[in-house]
Amino acid sequence: MKRLFKSLLNTVPRPILIRLSYVIRPLLALYLKGNRFTDPIDGKGFRSFLPYGYAQQRPNVLSPSTLSLERHRLLWLFLQRETDFFSAPKKVLHFAPEQAFYQRFRKQANLDYTTTDLESPLADVKADICQLPFADNCFDVILCNHVLEHIPDDTQAMRELYRVLRPGGMGIFQIPQDLQRATTFEDNSITDRAERARVFGQYDHVRIYGRDYFDKLRTIGFEVREVDYTAQLTAEEIERFCLAPGEIIPLCTKPL
Template sequence: MLFSFILNIIPRPWLIKISYLVRPFLAFYLRGKKYKDPIDGRTFRKFLPYGYGVQRANVLSPSTLSLERHRLLWLYLKGETDFFTKKLKVLHVAPEQAFYKRFKKQANLEYTTTDLYSPLADVKADLCALPFANESFDVIFCNHVLEHITDDTQAMKELYRVMKKGGWGIFQVPQDYNRAVTFEDNSITDPKERTRIFGQYDHVRIYGLDYFDKLRAIGFEVTEVRYSKEFTTEQIEQYRIVENEIIPVCKKPL
């Protein structure tokens, strides 16, 4: 309950700054051997709870502040891509703390971050009107962003425009896999109602399985990657990743 209260009253840019101060103390206090964060290899007796509405227990790594989706994405990038070795020009929309410093230090990357509000953004910009030339980036990350944006179709078009032909990106969103069709209602503006219906006070929709087809309609070739299937039940629990999560890998045709 305390985490939920803090998340809902403190603006996100402040939370990012505060987290840098408290993270070392949390990591020391929770050290142990039961759970492992694959991003930094550290192990803990438990992870922290997280969630704006309903809290998920044991999901927030005290060292990297990664969640289930971050750890799964890291494992995918390590195991299935050349992201850590190939020379790449990368755009990271709303960069996550778990990745920001690590990606910034990679000698093989020309790494640019963008967001309207994040203190981690190099370029302050609206995702619906990006200030970059056509076909600028080899790789684009835009994770858990589109559910915040009223005109997500325009945002997707911008991601497509600035991606190079043959480039790829990962655009994770919160999804209800039991829902065939995305639900949105722009008349819902009350933060408490948004939290109740969409899962978070600043979300404007809840995506269904049609999300992938919406990306395809923009022009992307979308592969629905169920990467958790590469791991044993024991590893899924150790890393605290979600067994049925789908990673949308989006490519721009040549």
């Protein structure tokens, strides 16, 4: 199964994978039903999760029901337990909307919810993150997770995120990050898909972010909290929800 998933991820375009998943997901959820692990997004239990990864497969991380990964489940728990995201009226912009969240956020009566992306079939607005078609200061919450590592000019993308976020608004900009690395690594000369996957972890990534990612966001103007939310969870919760200990949630706010 690991080889099959790796082959699909590296050969099938993401928009097609999204469409295929709607057919395959119910079958996988039924086959893997159990009580060892729980997806906190929908509360369903499984005897195992699925493997996932473009270069190196991580075992037991992809939920069969919501298709959530560790980062999605961690973010869901944070939003649910630590914020008023699910209760207060909010205008939300969601980049490259993840299937784990898309239908659930859209059904939230308190959310004025807009999705955007260049290619995703789930996008309401087809837009370039470096040149957004939205007015200044118009969103209360921006979710832009595992997007910036795909963008050659991530500085301009960050400026646009800052521009359209309202003062006092919240942005969560998760990225794949090597916390052992002080500085971000980029090499535009690497163009081969297989080599990109080997070096950057995925064929369509253009950098590996280091610890300096948070300071880069601060230079744009954001106030940034580096939230290690797994430190606030029990070891039993981390294991049951299949989370990645030590993963940081970059919680960004635009000063009033």
